[in-house]
Amino acid sequence: MLRIFLDTLDEGSSHVDLTTEADDLTSGFEGGYLLSPVKASLEVNRTGNEIIVTGTVSVRAVVECARCLDEFVLELESPLDMVFLLGSGASTGALPEREGVIDVPSTATYLDLTDETRSSLLVLLPLKPLCRPDCHGLCPKCGTNLNKGMCSCSKEDVDSRWDALKRFKENL
Numbered sequence: 382m383l384r385i386f387l388d389t390l391d392e393g394s395s396h397v398d399l400t401t402e403a404d405d406l407t408s409g410f411e412g413g414y415l416l417s418p419v420k421a422s423l424e425v426n427r428t429g430n431e432i433i434v435t436g437t438v439s440v441r442a443v444v445e446c447a448r449c450l451d452e453f454v455l456e457l458e459s460p461l462d463m464v465f466l467l468g469s470g471a472s473t474g475a476l477p478e479r480e481g482v483i484d485v486p487s488t489a490t491y492l493d494l495t496d497e498t499r500s501s502l503l504v505l506l507p508l509k510p511l512c513r514p515d516c517h518g519l520c521p522k523c524g525t526n527l528n529k530g531m532c533s534c535s536k537e538d539v540d541s542r543w544d545a546l547k548r549f550k551e552n553l
C-alpha cells in the first residue's frame with residue numbers, strides 16, 4: 382500500500398520513501414502488468430491541516446509489443462503531486478472546495494496515495510508500445526518474429542520476384 386501514516390509525519394518537510402507490491406496498482410492495466418516492487422520517493426510538506434506530497438513513483442511494467450507481440454519490460458517513472466487536506470470543512474461548506482485537493486477525514490490515520498499513483502502511471506503507458514523503435518514485427522504469412530530471424534516465406538517472395546524478372550528478361 383502506498384500510505385503515509387500521519388502519526389509519523391511532523392510539521393514541516395520530510396522525505397518519505399514508500400515501497401509497495403505491484404498488485405495494489407494493477408487494476409486498470411490492460412495488455413500488461415507491473416513488476417514488484419513499486420517505489421515512491423516523496424517530499425512531504427505538512428503545514429497544519431494541509432499536506433503537500435511531491436515526488437516520483439517508479440515501476441517496471443511488462444507489456445506486449447504492438448508489432449511483434451513479444452513481452453518486454455518498460456520502465457515508467459511518473460511525477461506525483463498531491464495536496465491533502467485533513468479534516469477539511471469542504472463538505473460542510475466551511476471552506477471552499479479546491480480543485481485537486483484530496484479531502485481526508487480528521488479521523489484518518491494515514492494518507493492513501495494508491496489511486497492517484499495508479500492514474501498517473503496509467504497515463505504514461507503508451508497505446509502502442511514497441512519493444513524497440515525498429516522492431517521488424519511478425520511475418521504476415523507465417524507469423525515468424527522477424528527480429529529473431531528471417532522465415533522461409535520472405536525468401537520465397539524474393540525468389541518469386543527474381544523468377545518474374547527472369548521471365549521478363551526471357552521474353553525480351
Ligand SMILES: [Zn+2]
Binds near residue numbers: 446448512
Ligand atoms: Zn517488437
Ligand SMILES: [Zn+2]
Binds near residue numbers: 521523533534
Ligand atoms: Zn514467414
